[in-house]
Each structure stands twice: as C-alpha cells, then as structure tokens.
Amino acid sequence: MPATFFYTIEVIANGLMTGVMYSLVALGFVLIFKASGVFNYAQGVMALFAALTLVGIQTGQVPFAHLINTIFGTHYDKFGWQVPTLVAILLALGVMILFAYLVERLILKHLVNQDPIILFMATIGLAYFMEGFGDLMWGSDIKKLDVGLPQGGNLWLEGATAGWAEGFYGFYLDNLDMWATAIAVVLVASLMFFSNYTKTGRALRAVADDNQAALSVGISLRTIWVIVWSLAGFVALVAGIMWGAKSGVQFSLSLIALKALPVLMLGGFTSIPGAIVGGMIIGVGEKLFEFSVGPYIGGATENWFAYVLALLFLVFRPQGLFGEKIIERV
C-alpha cells in the first residue's frame, strides 16, 4: 500500500480527535439549549473562564491582583502556595456552579418569556462580560495549564507502525488528543446515564420537552436552570482543561465556541450524540480538505471550511442530522 494511503488515515484519525475536542464545547451548548431553549453563545468563554480559574487556583494567583495593585499601589501577585490539581479542579467546579447560580439569579430570571433572539443576545453580552471579568481577575497573559496529562506524540504507536509502507514513518497521534477522546466518551456516557436514569435527569428531559407542563407537575424551572448551567459549566471546565493543556490558556480559547456552532448545526441543536457525530464530521472534513485541497488555494482553509460545510448541509436538511424536525404553525 502506498504511503499516501496511511497518511490519509493519519489525517482522518487526527481529524476525528480534533472533532471530539469541538464536540466537548458543543455538548455544553446542547445541554443548555435542550433545557431552556437558550442558545448560549457564552459557552466558549465559560470554557476560557473555567480554565483561567483552574490555573489561577492551582498556581495560587491573587484574584484581581493587577487591579488591586493599580488602585492601591501594592505589589501582590501570588499567595505563594500550590494547590493540588484535583482540589483545584473541584474548587474551579465550585466557581462554575456559583456562576450558574448567579446567571439564573441575575439574568435568566428577568428574561423569562422573551424571544429566543433576545436571550441569545443576552448571552453574547454575558460572553463579553465574562471575557473582561476573567482577564481582570486572572490577567490576560497566556498561561500554561498542566493537570498531569501526557503531552506530545505517542512514540509507541509511531514506532510500531513505522515501515508499513515505503516512505511511511508511522502514525503521529497526540497523546493528549487520545486522552481527550477517552474523556469525551466517558463524559457523554455519564451524561446519557444521568439524563436517562436519575430523577433529576428525568426532570431535565421533562423541562426540555415542555416547560409549561413540567412546571404544572411541580418541577421547579429555576432549580433546573441552575442545574443545567452548572452541568454546562462542568462541561466547559472539561473542555477548558483539554484545550488549555493543548494550546495554553489564552483568549483564542473563547473562539472555539464559534467552531462549535457548525458542529451543532450538523448534529442538530437538541441531540447529544449529534454533537459528537457532528464534531467528528467537521473535524475529519476540515482536516481532509486542508490536506487535499488546501495547498492549492493558499491554505488556512480550516478558518471557514466548517461553516461552509454546515451551510451547504443545512440547505438540504435544515434541522441537522439528529435534530427534531422543525414543525411550524401559524
């Protein structure tokens, strides 16, 4: 077999794993959209904020250090301690839950029964707010996130597959990407289990189905919203850890939210498996396109390929692959 064949397989495998990383962000969107009909643009910034908080707690940074120093002329920077990774993750999760509570309290409660578009724009406002707030709190420099996951290419796999064809040096797969895939699988499985077999999960599905009816059988919408936003915060934390470990915790992390949007359109806004499958299609599609067509038209096609693919796809199937059929009545 020719080496190009194996290289194509490598590109596909890498694409699949990048796609899983997109799906991690897309999952948070789906959770919130299903339960409250809110299209949460801030999901990407939540991932950034969660990762920033995690790094901040882990390395013992003083929150708002920059601001405090500017106003009071002091020179605080670090507390001088290191928090163990697991504790830091739990604390960051606590912050995300607090955040979910505040969002419900300060924003969602006041916007009940508004048009979906108004809610969407409110989440854009929320995204801006959190971006500025996160930077004020933890500083805007690029931070390194180390939670003990293995980094770099997998040497064993590369060595084992080298020489399968003339001029083929073995599959280059990133350890971190493989971990991310495994974690995503566990995450999705536990989310499915949670929503199918627990009481709270059932309540979540009831609210997603018909919130009026759910309200009338005694499910508290506001509690459900806090739970859903906390769950989305948890997913954001996982996504933030993965992306942060991969490319450093920095502003561009919040832009992966934009990449998650075409994933959602492909998979459908209301389907958890759809988010995963959509992510994989986008991941493989853009990698293959860049690999095969990219060099002829100037490269960097990853910037737009996902959107154009989603656009073309939507023209033929407006509700996405797994979305509920959109039925409209006058």
Next chain:
Amino acid sequence: MFYREAGDYKKTYAEDTQTFPIKLDRMGYYAILAIALIVIPVMLANDVGGGANYWANAILLPFLIWAIASIGLNVLVGYCGQLSLGSGGFMAVGAYASYKLMTSFPDLNIVFVVILSGIVTALVGIMFGLPSLRIKGFYLAVATLAAQFFLVWMFNKVPWFYNYSASGQISSPTRTIFGFEVTGATATPEARYLFCLALLIALAWVAHNLTRGRIGRSWMAIRDMDIAAEIIGVAPLRTKLSAFGVSSFFVGIAGALFFSVYLGAVEVGEAFGIQKSFLLLFMIIIGGLGSIFGSIIGAAFMVLMPVLLKNIMVGQLGWATDIAAHFEFVIVGALIIIFLILEPHGIAQLWRLLKEKLRLWPFPH
C-alpha cells in the same frame, strides 16, 4: 404642553406623508442638521479648541460610518428579522471593492466608487442570503458566519484583491470631490466629515422611506410571522433577498468609507474581523431594533462610550490601558444585559416613551 400634534393641521397629501409630520420634530431635525452641516465643519476647519483631527478621527468619522452600517444591519435584523453575524465580512467586501475600483479606474469620482462598492456588496449579500430561504433563526446566524470567515480568508489569500502588494495591506489613494480631497493622507478633517455626513443623511432618508413603504412592510410581515406573511401574498424569496441586498448595500458603503475615508490603510483580518460584526449587532440592540433613529443613536453610544471610558480610566485615573480595555468589555457586556432586561427595544423605545410623556406634560391624567 410644548410637544404636541394638536393644531398642526395637514392640508395636503404631501404634508401628511412627510418624514417628520410633527412640527416640533421637524424644527429639531433642522436644528440638528444646521449644527451638523454648518457649525461642526466650521469648527473643524478653524480648529476651534485645538485637536480637530482627534475629534474627527476618534469620534465624528467612526460615528458617521458606523451609523450607516448599523442602519444597514437594522434593515436586515430589526426590520426583516434575519439575524446576521457576517456584517464584518460584508464591510470588507465594500472596502476591497472600493480599493479595486479606485485603483483600476483612477478617473472615476469617489462618489460613484462608493456607490458601486455598495452595489457589489449588495450582490455578494444576496448570494449569501440565499440560504435564508431554507434556514431560519440561529441556524441562519451561524450560516452568516460562513460569509464572515470565508470573505476575510479570501481577501487575505487571493493576491488579486490587494494588487499583489507585499504587505497584504490595501491603502487608499487620494481622491477629490469638487477639488476637495476626501481620501488619502492629506485630506482635511472637515472635508472627510462632510462627505460621510452627506452620505449618512442621504442613506438614512432612503432607509426611512424604504421601511415605511411597501417593501418595508413586507419585511416586517416576514419578521413577525413568515408563514402567515407568505399566505397573505408576501413573496418570501423577493422579500428576504431584497432585505439582504439593501442591508449589504448600506454595510458595503460603510465598509468602503471605513477603508478609504477613515482608516486609509487596512489589513482585512484586523479591520473587519468577527468583533466588528458583534460591535454592529450591539449598536442596533442598544439603539433599538427596527428603528432608523435607534441605529444612529446606538452607533453614537458604542463609539462614544469606549472613548469616554478610556478618557476617565487612562486619562483621569492613570490606569494601564489593558485594564481599561478589560473594563470596557465588562461594561459593554453588562450594559447589553441590562438593556435587554430593562428595555429590550433599546434607546429608541426610551425616546418614544419620553415623547409620550412630553405630550401630556405637565398635566398627566
């Protein structure tokens, strides 16, 4: 007491359909026009108080240009209900179209260059508006992101658009109207200001009359309930595409002005990135969806607020610029949320309420 329509009789059809039917509104409008057309240019030309260039570059020109763009986006989002996140890309189309026209036809007057760039952008906008016939709401918003990213990528990667220049930047040559330079490095602030202002007045008038005529009503019908509109005979194809076309025309003109008159030299990813699309969206949310007046006020608000914040935090308090920039994000975000909670219809609605109150003042029921 003072603000009323009582006693203001309309005797002809023309009087009844004029742009400002209430006398006090009309007088206020003329007063604003007089200030904008005479007082401000004279002040700029004589450099009253110093810093005419700063005023023109930091406040007046961005305000005028963003006002044109936000009228354009408001036609699409506020009047026709089609959410678009691709306006930054369409502004880039306007900018690059004007650049190609200026460099290919050096004798063409800048007015025609700007209008032709608007038309080119309108055609591109109609093309990207085609999917709106099949997809709606958020799905459409995401689809317009395709326009944003694809267009910016294209202007970056295809050398023909920037005339194979080494830096990949485009810079605008000097062009004149009636002998006055309006583009290029040596143009005076008052000439550039008047050029943009004239376009804003003309375009706002066009938009106002479009939105209250047959086309505007069909846009609003589609916005309010598209299926019902279709049943009573509003053609969705023509209506949606005309909204995309008109909107992109305005946004394209704004992009052309942004490049040629305001910035002078442009790097596409920086000047017309996704952030610009959001900025424009914020302008029309804060100003008021479905209101021409609101678009202009929203643009003024979003242009003035960062300047004001920067002056207070960096100028008065002496903070570092990056802290000020972060605060700006926090404040903009918080303002958007507060506006949406308190008054989802923006400043324009507050103005309407104020006028209602003024009618009864000082003797409310």
